[in-house]
Amino acid sequence: MPTSSSDRRHFIILGVLVVIVTVLLDWLLQVGLPLPIQASIEALTIDRLIGWHLTLIAFLFALIVVPMLYIFVIFRQREGDTSDGEHFEGNAIMEVAWTVIPLILVVIFGFVGVVDLREVTKTGEELTVKVTGVQWAWSFEYEGGVLAEQLLLPVNKRVRMDLNSDNVLHSFWVPEFRVKQDLVPGYPKELYFTPTKVGEYSLNCAELCGRSHYQMTAVVRVVEQDEFTDWLATEQAKINDGKVVADADIEGTSQ
Numbered sequence: 039m040p041t042s043s044s045d046r047r048h049f050i051i052l053g054v055l056v057v058i059v060t061v062l063l064d065w066l067l068q069v070g071l072p073l074p075i076q077a078s079i080e081a082l083t084i085d086r087l088i089g090w091h092l093t094l095i096a097f098l099f100a101l102i103v104v105p106m107l108y109i110f111v112i113f114r115q116r117e118g119d120t121s122d123g124e125h126f127e128g129n130a131i132m133e134v135a136w137t138v139i140p141l142i143l144v145v146i147f148g149f150v151g152v153v154d155l156r157e158v159t160k161t162g163e164e165l166t167v168k169v170t171g172v173q174w175a176w177s178f179e180y181e182g183g184v185l186a187e188q189l190l191l192p193v194n195k196r197v198r199m200d201l202n203s204d205n206v207l208h209s210f211w212v213p214e215f216r217v218k219q220d221l222v223p224g225y226p227k228e229l230y231f232t233p234t235k236v237g238e239y240s241l242n243c244a245e246l247c248g249r250s251h252y253q254m255t256a257v258v259r260v261v262e263q264d265e266f267t268d269w270l271a272t273e274q275a276k277i278n279d280g281k282v283v284a285d286a287d288i289e290g291t292s293q
């Protein structure tokens with residue numbers, strides 16, 4: 039801590055440099071991070087959390103690297119100077135500060151993480167799709183036993199993915215939605231999100247699951263609610279028609 043006007047001057051210069059480097063680095067990280075578009079409500083929450091972490095990373099980097107470089111340059115050994123450095127022992131204020139400040143930051147970020155996790159995983163009225171992962175493909179089942187190879191979802195409707203794996207670990211990941219969940223054999227998992235942009239996306243497996251893991255993708259199509267309702271009704275009608283025919287066949291056979 040400063041004990042003379044010279045020390046105070048160094049601390050003030052360091053403080054200003056740390057702030058400048060933090061702001062610059064934070065700006066670079068926020069602008070330079072190549073995130074895909076935000077296509078779900080949850081993406082806003084997750085990206086806000088990522089943004090706060092980047093700011094903290096920028097600050098911690100500046101707090102460590104700037105004083106280190108400053109000391110290397112300003113307090114370097116001058117030519118002909120063979121004297122010893124000044125002796126000092128401990129500094130209670132700094133030791134308390136570098137213990138308490140990180141503790142407070144960890145608690146704050148832990149709290150924000152819990153609040154955001156609760157927000158992202160909250161349940162309510164949602165459309166449920168059963169998603170099954172196998173080596174190396176996805177399949178989707180809708181209400182009424184409708185099966186599909188593409189994941190068709192209505193825009194602005196909260197959806198719930200009921201995730202199951204038939205064999206090994208897989209992971210459901212659509213980068214534009216920002217949410218990700220492992221599929222664990224024998225342990226059904228759930229994932230919630232609300233798509234907000236009509237368009238076509240790619241569902242990827244984010245867990246190394248074998249030889250053709252890289253090919254384990256599926257098309258995700260987010261469409262208007264009317265289009266989705268029509269599609270589901272048509273597919274359900276096909277199944278019901280098939281059942282009627284099958285039932286008639288069974289009755290015909292039994293007579």
Ligand SMILES: [Cu+2]
Pocket residue numbers: 208209243244245246247248251252254
């Ligand atoms: Cu995989």
